[in-house]
Amino acid sequence: MPAKTWKSELAGRLPEELDREIDLFEGQIALRKQGKMDERLFAETRLRRGVYGQRYDNGLRDDGTGPKPLAFPCGELTKGPDTVWDAPGMQRIKIPYGKMSAEQLDMMADLAEELSDAILHVTTRQDIQLHFVHIEDTPDMHRRLASVGITTREACGNSVRNITACQFAGVCNDESFDVTPYAEAMTRFLLGHPDVQEFGRKFKIAFSGCDDHPCGLVTFHDLGAVGFVEDGKRYFKVVVGGGLGAVPVVAKVLAEKCPEEELLPLTQAVSRVFARLGEKQSRARARIKFLMQKFGIDELRRLVEEERKLLREDPRWTDYLSHLSATDEEPLRPGGPLALDGAPATFRAWAETNLRPQAQDGYYVATVTLPLGDFSSDQARVLADLARRYTGDTLRCTVEQNVALRWVSGADALALWEALDAAGLGAPGAGTIADPTSCPGTDTCKLGISSSRGLTGELRKRLTVLADDPVTRPLHVKTSGCFNSCGQHHVADIGFLGVSRNVGGRKVPHFNVVLGGQWTENAKSYGLVVGAVPSKSAPEAVEVLTRAYQEGREGDESFQAWVQRIGKGTIRKLLEPVSKAPSYEEDPSYYRDWGDPREYGTGDLGVGECAGEIVPWVEFGLTTSEQEQYEAQDLYDAGQHQAAAAKAFASMVTAAAALVRHLAGQVRDEPSDVVAAFRRHLVDTELFFDPFVKGKFADYFFRAFERRKFETDDPEAVHALLDEARLFLEASHACYQRLGATPPPSAAGLIQPAAE
Amino acid sequence: MTITHAERLQVKLYASATPPAGEDLVPVFHRWIREHVVDDDTLIDVVDYGHVKDGPGVALIGHGADYFYDESEGRKGLLFFRKRALEGDLRGRLQDAFTRTLEGAARLEGEGALDVAFGRDEVLVRILDRLHAPNDDASYAALEPLVREVAEAALGGAVTLERVGAGTKGPLSVRVRRA
Structure with a gap:
């Protein structure tokens, strides 16, 4: 009896287009294995399915004594340049504006358990990532995801990435209006659209329902849309050309007042201009921010406006406007008051940081704090069940690598927290200094320089006490393992950027300290490096800085204003005691990164007998x-x-x-x-x-x-x-x-x- | 019965007495990679998920199989995860998984500085293959005799079996105890 396959098992149950695309991808995998498909073409193909590379996929791993080959059974077969076929990779799963159903979460829990390492990781762009996945397992993974309405199409590669939005959209107290249906419409409109297939680089879009709060972070996106109402009509301020990466750029205003019916065509016009005029040869200058710098925002605006005039009318531009309520959520249970009197202190502490009142009386958004954005398959199933019991399908991933449960009745909050806490998900501190975020760094990213997750894990342990102080509690700490800035360190109060330094002929993991970023007002401004500290001294650097801020701030001065006032020169003096790595002989622990017993990168560098002296x-x-x-x-x-x-x-x-x-x-x-x-x-x-x-x-x-x-x-x-x-x-x-x-x-x- | 096609499975032995912290396993697993202690598989990486409560703990990722110093169920133990298919059927894969788990446990117990011991009286078997082995009564009925046969041979005596997680969304699981 032939073995069942997921393809046969799910036949007729997948959306036709997704089914066809996944079959095609499976065919491309077979072609590549037969040597009938070029490795570069295959690499871009898999990237567009969210099938990403991971550290050591070049077949080399530094074991602390130098780079050593990893003997995979596939021989010379590759899945891209310098990317070994059998090396495990990462699957990025697009979760548009972070919204997922309980059924979808259950499915991702199963897939993480069967095909990954039983961990789901929430990214800073509201995706879910699974690591250590073999490429040959991905078609069935995609089928199973498609069976619950998820596509991984265009999750990576030179495409429109996951469209993000404020996790409070629709339930926020001070939003202009719910941007959810617009984010949904744009996701559907652009997915696979011919005008977004010829980009030289990725294109990131974000929505926000207000200008003041940072949940949407539109200013560092390739295109951002901020909703507002004027004379009873809905508009968007559309910004373009923002980005973090090596050199961060604040997006500029493309359209101050874009009517809602013009949002999709305007975006389409931007896409066409970017596809036509954006850099294609040099990846380093291919984001739209470089096009904006090249032409200037005024000329870019003129080009977009000209392009807009050429577009053929598309009913999808406005069809969705007649049923904006389609994405509305209905509460599962009646709203009720939040009773804190007499409740356990641990619950009250959690409620203070993790419960946010909704615009709707009697309801709250409960943020589930996930350390390093990680949760297990077992925890995911608990979360899905709690959503079913208390809120319905109202789960949203957040850009701070947590998960929000919306529409929690105040009357249910304690019971919800007790269930979360029993599953190890009841930690307080969401959005505070005790909730730092991080990119994957050297743990799994092939570009990582320093262990951003290792440092962030250490910071989580040490910063809890600072969350008790109202002065330091609201500070944001973010860490990136390299200049690509996936940890969004530029917009943190205290940011860390992984670098390496030579000390006595040996490499020492370091972090640049980036201060002065602004998280509020949609991440309005970016910080600058004030100096580098050894990775092992980074927690002390935070302690030094926060202590000085606690002692020296004037009135209700913000951290950013304090940094500006005392100046970076003074701050460098503050950091001086923690800026130098001791010699290897004095303390070899500085020559290893957090959570990693291997000597840091010494395999790349010969060490002479006088290396410590010259x-x-x-x-x-x-x-x-x-x-x-x-x-x-x-x-x-x-x-x-x-x-x-x-x-x-x-x-x-x-x-x-x-x-x-x-x-x-x-x-x-x-x-x-x-x-x-x-x-x-x-x-x-x-x-x-x-x-x-x-x-x-x-x-x-x-x-x-x-x-x-x-x-x-x-x-x-x-x-x-x-x-x-x-x-x-x-x-x-x-x-x-x-x-x-x-x-x-x-x-x-x-x-x-x-x-x- | 399709369960014989099931490819991915886990076997867990539980740590006894006062088990070491997960972070103590990290340098050990790194050394296992460096020293190629598993001669017929490629060990690739070590990941510490100690920050996830009752999660996978510390993972030693391999090409064909992973080893976890697992913390699920709130109990530390050595969990072997066969993830790439072995030739043969489920019986053979179970035999292989039991053998490797016992070998892995002995190897860890031989790491003197760790001071860890694993009991041989209780084993958890999980079939991570919802296509061929969904968590239902029919699958369990097919799995039970296979596990009994393999476990008795591996543990050297009669065993009792108890189905775990029936009616949940978790994988098909069975707890084995020496009689």
């Missing part, structure tokens, strides 16, 4: 560059924007010159000479190239020089230059680490002295 000259140059960047930031904070730009550029020149001298021996200090020598010795040779983004950071240096960015006094442009200078310095550190304290003879032998 400081190569290049390190002085990189240190000087760092100091110049601090000065640039101080100048920026003082409003001396042009001087800040000049200093930031000078720091790039210093770092570049240090590397050139390390390799080639000599170069004059004139920027033009340094640029030429740097290009010749480090870029043409690809020695400076980042393994993933290649020459992106060198381009920052060249463009700053060629476009004379150091002369600008535009605050926004200077802010961007400061970010670019920081990334260039980080890339210089990384390059130096790759080269080793002594340049490899092969490199030195190839390089001629710099032309003078």
